[in-house]
Amino acid sequence: MDSGGQLCQLKYRLGAENEFGVIDLAMRTYVCFKCGRKIATENIQYLCPEDGSVLEIELDYVGIVRNGWEPEVITPGNMSMWRFGELIPVRRPPSANDILNSVGGTPLTYARQLNSNIGERVWIKNDSLLPTGSLKDRASAVVVSEAIARSIGAVITASTGNAGVALAGMAAAGGLKAIVVAPRDAPVAKIEQIVGYGAELVLVDGSYSDAYDLTVKASTEMGLYCRNTGYNPLTIEGKKTVSYEICEQLSSMVEGRKTGAYWKVPDVVIVPVGDGNMISGVYKGFVDLMSIGVASRIPKIVGVQAEGSAAIAHAYMSGNPVIDEFNSYTIADSISADRPSDGYRAMHAVKSSRGQYLTASDDEIVVAANELASKTGIFAELSAAVAYVGLKKLQDTEWVNASDDVIMLITGHGLKTVGTIKTPTERYTNIKPNMKALSDTLCGKDII
Numbered sequence: 001m002d003s004g005g006q007l008c009q010l011k012y013r014l015g016a017e018n019e020f021g022v023i024d025l026a027m028r029t030y031v032c033f034k035c036g037r038k039i040a041t042e043n044i045q046y047l048c049p050e051d052g053s054v055l056e057i058e059l060d061y062v063g064i065v066r067n068g069w070e071p072e073v074i075t076p077g078n079m080s081m082w083r084f085g086e087l088i089p090v091r092r093p094p095s096a097n098d099i100l101n102s103v104g105g106t107p108l109t110y111a112r113q114l115n116s117n118i119g120e121r122v123w124i125k126n127d128s129l130l131p132t133g134s135l136k137d138r139a140s141a142v143v144v145s146e147a148i149a150r151s152i153g154a155v156i157t158a159s160t161g162n163a164g165v166a167l168a169g170m171a172a173a174g175g176l177k178a179i180v181v182a183p184r185d186a187p188v189a190k191i192e193q194i195v196g197y198g199a200e201l202v203l204v205d206g207s208y209s210d211a212y213d214l215t216v217k218a219s220t221e222m223g224l225y226c227r228n229t230g231y232n233p234l235t236i237e238g239k240k241t242v243s244y245e246i247c248e249q250l251s252s253m254v255e256g257r258k259t260g261a262y263w264k265v266p267d268v269v270i271v272p273v274g275d276g277n278m279i280s281g282v283y284k285g286f287v288d289l290m291s292i293g294v295a296s297r298i299p300k301i302v303g304v305q306a307e308g309s310a311a312i313a314h315a316y317m318s319g320n321p322v323i324d325e326f327n328s329y330t331i332a333d334s335i336s337a338d339r340p341s342d343g344y345r346a347m348h349a350v351k352s353s354r355g356q357y358l359t360a361s362d363d364e365i366v367v368a369a370n371e372l373a374s375k376t377g378i379f380a381e382l383s384a385a386v387a388y389v390g391l392k393k394l395q396d397t398e399w400v401n402a403s404d405d406v407i408m409l410i411t412g413h414g415l416k417t418v419g420t421i422k423t424p425t426e427r428y429t430n431i432k433p434n435m436k437a438l439s440d441t442l443c444g445k446d447i448i
């Protein structure tokens with residue numbers, strides 16, 4: 001990609017004095033997912049300098065256990081993911097009562113009406129209720145908190161929409177500036193959200209992968225702090241907290257929580273997959289809980305991709321160790337990725353958990369979104385509804401077992417993609433405003 005000549009000389013825009021006073025940068029050890037190389041530094045670190053692979057942050061599990069780790073008790077006003085303390089390796093944001101501090105604590109609801117006759121129990125973890133309407137708030141809250149701790153005033157990200165919305169919202173809450181680079185065909189509602197939160201929105205004539213490459217270059221050539229998934233190691237440190245909450249809530253609802261006992265781990269977790277970062281985060285969450293002795297096992301993790309953007313699923317199902325580039329086209333915009341930036345870790349998450357990958361056609365996704373809404377009252381965005389397509393396919397093949405607890409992760413709100421599909425006119429009626437017409441309509445529809 002041609003950089004187009006001389007770049008303007010941006011410097012880090014430093015934020016105003018924050019409540020930390022003097023910046024105290026945390027020393028962290030990063031471990032390369034591919035080669036295992038360790039890098040200990042207090043500086044910002046993105047990818048492995050040897051092979052360009054993603055890095056994971058090494059947590060001091062022994063120290064965490066020795067310190068008697070316990071999540072803070074859920075009380076009104078204290079539902080957030082920050083209750084998990086040392087398991088999130090960034091400094092908690094300074095103010096205890098703002099939006100940045102409120103991220104997390106979404107409902108886990110029992111969806112009895114989605115059970116099949118196999119005898120399993122279906123649960124919905126509804127992250128569409130996070131502040132900006134998607135699970136990506138968890139990642140953005142962590143990245144923005146890191147920026148605040150470092151007195152960085154601006155953060156950039158590539159996005160198909162939701163990551164940009166989440167960064168814009170969290171940055172607004174934290175008093176930072178967000179720069180969002182997105183494909184020009186990003187959904188209107190997401191564009192309005194990003195602009196509404198006061199972010200600098202840049203639309204590019206290209207794909208998400210083009211936007212991704214641009215922002216990575218901006219981070220290296222212009223010195224901007226970059227939130228990109230599969231690039232910034234902190235994003236999964238936020239996303240993983242959804243797994244903590246699933247186990248914590250399942251324990252309390254199914255078994256009643258007992259001190260000293262393991263938390264209840266579900267049997268199957270179904271996750272929508274685009275670039276692979278979310279499912280990598282979900283997996284890491286369960287690994288963390290096992291590593292500190294809170295969980296006894298890892299559930300089978302099922303990734304569902306749109307058929308029109310299925311680079312990871314194709315590689316996984318064909319046994320190909322290399323993820324080939326995919327020319328993506330799907331109505332499920334949030335999970336559209338030509339070159340999944342976290343694809344290899346996403347394959348590992350499914351393989352080592354004995355899960356599987358599935359795909360969903362655009363038609364199946366639309367049907368699933370409507371069916372999910374009408375059966376449960378949860379209006380999911382199309383990219384999230386792929387999880388329900390996955391559930392139905394698992395039930396058809398009897399892959400789930402009797403008495404399994406199956407979690408379906410709903411990752412984004414349906415209002416974000418209103419207008420993407422045209423509602424068929426037979427789904428509603430248009431009448432003159434009189435009682436006869438209303439009565440005829442309702443009687444004709446066999447309601448009365």
Ligand SMILES: [Zn+2]
Binds near residue numbers: 033
């Ligand atoms: Zn490496």
